[in-house]
Amino acid sequence: LNLKDPINTVITSGWGNDEKENLRFKVVGVVQDFHITGLQNKVPPMVFINMKTLKWNNFQHMYVKVSPNNLSETLTKLNAYWAKNVNPDYPFDYEFVNKGFAKTYQEQVKQKDLFFILNLVVIIIAVFGLFALASFSMERRL
Numbered sequence: 780l781n782l783k784d785p786i787n788t789v790i791t792s793g794w795g796n797d798e799k800e801n802l803r804f805k806v807v808g809v810v811q812d813f814h815i816t817g818l819q820n821k822v823p824p825m826v827f828i829n830m831k832t833l834k835w836n837n838f839q840h841m842y843v844k845v846s847p848n849n850l851s852e853t854l855t856k857l858n859a860y861w862a863k864n865v866n867p868d869y870p871f872d873y874e875f876v877n878k879g880f881a882k883t884y885q886e887q888v889k890q891k892d893l894f895f896i897l898n899l900v901v902i903i904i905a906v907f908g909l910f911a912l913a914s915f916s917m918e919r920r921l
Contacts, residue, residue: 785806786809787807791804817884854873
């Protein structure tokens with residue numbers, strides 16, 4: 780937004796066909812940039828909206844923080860809530876954020892494993908070189 784002091788500023792959504800249909804939101808806080816799509820990508824602009832202020836059918840993704848205790852019961856309740864209040868025609872589907880991050884960083888994990896193996900090979904070659912140098916030095920002394 781490039782605003783010096785965005786708190787209490789009213790912004791429009793741009794989601795409507797004209798100015799009357801655009802939703803207006805009041806900025807109540809600003810968070811520091813954080814990576815949600817991987818470290819290799821630039822941090823995209825994001826807006827976090829209180830869900831009580833909107834109709835649910837405008838969204839493709841919803842992030843819900845859940846406790847690992849009673850996870851199956853929580854997912855059942857979320858499914859029922861989705862079917863009743865959000866969109867019964869669109870199936871409830873979920874994915875855990877940590878699995879999404881694992882997919883995002885899969886390439887970096889592969890690179891890390893490759894570098895580990897290459898470093899191990901280099902260290903083994905260096906140890907063989909030191910052993911050969913020590914053997915050569917001992918043989919010259921005899």
